Amino acid sequence: MLSYIIRRLLLMVVTLFGVSIAIFLLLRIVPGNIADILFDSAGLIDPAEKKKIVADLGLDLPLPMQYAQWIGGLLRGDLGFSYVSEKPVIDEILPRIPITARLAGFAMLFSITMGVPLGVISAVRQNSGTDYGLRILSLSGLSLPSFWLGLLILMAFVHYSGTIPIYDRNASGWNWWMLQLIPAAAVGFRSAALIMRLTRSSMLEVLRQDYVRTARSKGLSDGAVTYDHALRNAVLPVITVIGVEAAFLMGGLIVTETVFNIPGVARFLVEAIRWRDYPMVQNLVMFIAFVVVTVNLLVDLAYMLVDPRIRYGS
Amino acid sequence: MKTGFWNDVAYLARRYPLGVAGAIIMTVFVLAAIFAGTVAPLDPFTTNPKASLAKPGGTYLMGADMMGRDVFSRMIHGARISLAVSIGATFLGSGLGAALGLASGYIGGMFDLLVQRVAEIMQSLPLLVMALVITASLGPSLPNTIIAIAIPLIPNVARVIRSNVLSLREMPFVEAAKATGMSEFRIAVVHVLPNTLAPLIVLATAQLGSTILTEASLSFLGLGVPEPWPSWGRMLSESAAEYVRTAPWLVIFPGLAISLIVFGTNLLGDALRDALDPRQRD
Amino acid sequence: MAPVLEVSNLSTVFHTRRGLVRAVQNVSFSVNAGETLAIVGESGCGKTITALSLLRLIPMPPGEIVSGSVKVDGTDLLKLSDAEMRRARGKQIAMIFQEPMTALNPLLTIGRQIAEMVTLHDGLGRKAARDRAVEMLNHVKIPEPERRAREYPHQMSGGMRQRAMIAMALACKPKVLVADEPTTALDVTIQAQILDLIGDLRREFGTAVVLITHDLGVVAETANRVVVMYAGRKVEEAPVGEVFANPKHPYMTGLMSSIPRVASARGLTGVDATARLTEIPGIVPPLINLPPGCAFSPRCTRSEAQCTTTLPELELKAPDHLAACWRA
């Protein structure tokens, strides 16, 4: 167990190292740098001034040196300064993390609390009207563009209640909860649909298993069979998907944060890419990659915890 | 022979009614895309100041956009773009992924290790971020959008195919082929590849819908297929969304089209999965 | 002595898209306390469906028990409400399955799975149920039962798992035990141990055992009576000695001739032990649209015109020996 975790942690380091090289190079393949963007925003180019900025920011250094500078700083905990705001990157990123984390957390919570029970219901009532209804609901969850959904939600709110559920850092009480849950539902709708589908098919698979028949032969009630014996087994693949979704969720977060105007890391990242704000993008992507691999590790550990076959190694 | 085929079709239709619905939806869109030139009543690019934001009905079946271009005609031509993006990206991504997965699973060793690491690295970069960076570096155009959406698909496909290949390698018929002295490459292509096709098709169909959604998201963020090409994502984002009160048709029709075609691919994908991949069958 | 289990005219069908599958048709048999009845036949002939029908574990839909009765101590299980039936399962009638690996829930400890049974039916508390589980494991001769109770199925060998399965099935001392191919998935040496265990417990608890198997060797060693099934119907029934000594139905004859061990092991007559091993040509027909006559006739070497047109009734062909064959 311990050696497994150590092995995984080592692999994590390798992956993150790969990510750092990938994002570093990717950014520099993209045409234009911060100097171009700054001049674009001012509507002119004076080659001399541009050259000066490039030199000031060290963008004329050879790539390996730039990379070494970045990674060296990162290892020392120094993330450098944003090219755009000229403030320390850490000060820009840190306050935004809780905002996105909350949104992602609520979204995940929403998708699990909606997806798993509905998936179970759908499976238990296979081929009934309820099942068909729920399957169509989950398929539409996978079919609606999330920003479209978000826009429709905004529009409906303004139209019917005269309020707009966009981010408001001064919100409190009931209002705060609304402002958290509405975007979370918009972004979590897709994951909920996915989890529901997966729970359903996994549940159907499990319900066909011999041990479910055994459980029924023992005289257990349908409820006990479904929730105590079957569901426990059925959620295993769902857990893995939650891990995979963590990376996918990021994409949904970007558009949802845009629609609901939430100042989180996801939208910020897109802006930073647009501005070619290398220190910002590089460190943000590293952070996101770190979260993704950590979530994957945690998911695998959770899997081990739930599944004794893996825990004791067979 | 022919009656046998139709019997099979009839059986499949009864067995997977939702899949048939999906297939019909897809067929309608594909036909619209192929015959866009004949089906569309108006030129999708011609602007007309007098028709700006015209209401649906009459000449403009689904209304006109701000530029006075016919929404219906643009939707039909948009089917071309959306299908080109989704089919192109899925083919490209699944093809490369399958090749990589096959090679990785079959060659094994250092190569496999390397491919796995790279796949892991790609999977820990958020998909939309990769697509954003790629479109930004290649510039917005139809082929570039396809590439940008295809690349993030690769690792997932590669992984599935790889694990498939690993289990196939142990299969008796592969052992048997080895015993007859067949070359490794030939075994890979003749015996292993066809057996990975079923999961590949299932996976690819599942991706079809999500590629359309990714294109729509990219368009929403100002990337994706550029004007004047009428991609649905482009049509319902940006300026269209702003006129939602006076001209809701600008947002509703393309949004419905996207939802419907993705819905169709999902229905079809489910049915294909059931039919082709018994292990995942409901 | 009145039989503990009395099954009469049991018929089970499946409604499928291709048509009605008559999986079990008019099957009747009875078992006394402490006795073993074996149901034999090739796979696909309706044995397992019969077993599942006894516990009403047929998935409904598409399955349906259309007629008959399953009486345990005079109570017809088929007439019970769902809740009453659940109380009967495990308490009145329990079942063990063919594949001990998949029949046990991989995520629950053995102890918990046994304890669950006794908590449910005997209303024992947590601690008491746990003690009972350990006791039962001890009973089925699992060494270190305390430790094993805390283990998961995958940590045990196949034989051990089947013992645990038996412990679970017998934990509430059911009157009837249905064992569906309990040894098929096990090594030969383990098979004998398990069969002995079932035999011992049967005697000890006075349980009536219905043993489903295709292995005539097993039948010969453990059963008191034998029911032979083909294509969903009972085609022959007799005490074990009688059936081996004097098989009436060509299907039974065919089965016996494909297994030399039976003959040689028991030294029974009627089968030439030295004869070449013969297999019954053909396969069990699909149970949709069965021909009007004897379902075995297409494979039967002794088939004649009547066999293909008219269904033979079960008749006493010898004392206490029923068979359904025109040629017997």
Add this chain to the structure above:
Amino acid sequence: MGRRATSIAIACLLAISTAATGAFAQKSGGLLRVTHRDNPPSASIHEEATISTDMPFMAVFNNLVVFEYGARQNRLEQIAPDLATSWALSNEDRTLTFQLRDGVKWHDGKPFTSADVKCTWDTVTGKVDGKMRKNPHKTWWFNIKEITVNGPREVVFHLKEPQPSLLVMLAGGFSPVYPCHVTAAQMRTAPIGTGPFKFAEFKQNESIKLVRNPDYWKPGRPYLDGIEYTIIPNRSTAILAQQAGKFDLSLTGEIPPELVKEIQAAVPEMQCLVQPSNTQGNLLVNRERPPFDDARVRRAMALAIDRKAFSDILSRGVYNIGGAMLAPPEGLWGWSPEYMAAIPGYGADVEKSREEGRKIMRELGYGPDKMMPLKVSTRNVASYRDASVILIDHLKTVFIQAELEPLDSSVWYARLLKKDYSVGMNVQGTGIDDPDVMFFENYLCGSERNYTSYCNPELEKLFHQQSQMKDQDARRKIVWEIDRRLQEDGARPVVFQSQGGTCWWPQVKGLKLAVNSIYNHWRFEDVWLDR
């Protein structure tokens, strides 16, 4: 019809402002909540040329002089004191002397002196390296020879030639006085000024916050406790949020005219003004690259353009049609309608012009069966793309089959600079409605923003001539002539002059917008909230 919408809005505005000044009931306090469209590239007004920086940060500063607040148009005749209490011209109008206000303090407590003024203009003229990253308005100050101080309260601008318009440029929002003792880097992130509001917070992509300067030199001002800009990149979200009452005011010029109508239909009490947003759509033709080195091709292209169609499609006819200078009635320097009607390509009969264009193209060997292929490059931004799409549509009428090439913003200007394009569609902003700003920035031989390298020494003489003129009416005649020749030469055909809307709830009082610029009225010292 667009004209009418504008004039109604103006009438509305005047009504409010008279009501506001009439009743002496200004209330103090309150936070003014404003929407913002994007993240300002920095907080330093001198380094930026966008409303994104100008509007939120103008209230942090003071100028030497300002345009009279509440005047209908920003013009030379209506300039008021700010940090300068008075000014005088001498030495044949080549010396401009300012007397500076006493007792003014920077937000960090340091006193404001003439050195700060000298410092600011020495930096923007490039005389001193102030460590600014960029200097987009450098061309405005071409005429300044030297700046000297005469004690802490007097500063003197020495000019090369007389230039009345210099005051106009000094009065604009882009000409704040910077503190000498604060670094350029800090001015970009946390600026220090003398203005009515102090900089409080700038969260990237999130919000900008200003708070009341209690020590403001103008007694009793400002009324507001603070101003908060919330950055909402999605325009539909921003508009919905304002309609829902989350914001009092929108970023100026950001709401398309068509949407202003929509908003006012939905919320009748919302006050809106549609006015020129000081940007214009230009057709850029690379006159060095064949076949566009042929003046006939350029002329045919110019003849294909239906300016009214652009205005109708992009704004339901609200956009102005004119030359380089902003058209009347909002603009001071644009052609009168009668003058314009006689200019080729501006006539009412577009079909006639296009027929002429087709004739030219036929002579060059093109026709319906042999269209000239072309790539129209533009920035991948909605306003640029929409205009390009219309342009492409119009070019078809003169046998040109064009294809759109959208370019990432970072690539766009680099391509322009390298002249790596054939035909481009550009949308260009101008800070102040003044010919000096327009001509010297965009049409001077060798100027950085002269993307098409149009160079006409004869016309350049006229640039200087009009710049030195004192009589503004006589000057206008020359400006019209220059503009006409620019358009006839196809230097950079102006396709439309954009307008944009600004909306605010009626509780926002004392907001007075001039109609010929969006950049110069955001000091907010007279604005108050009636809540």
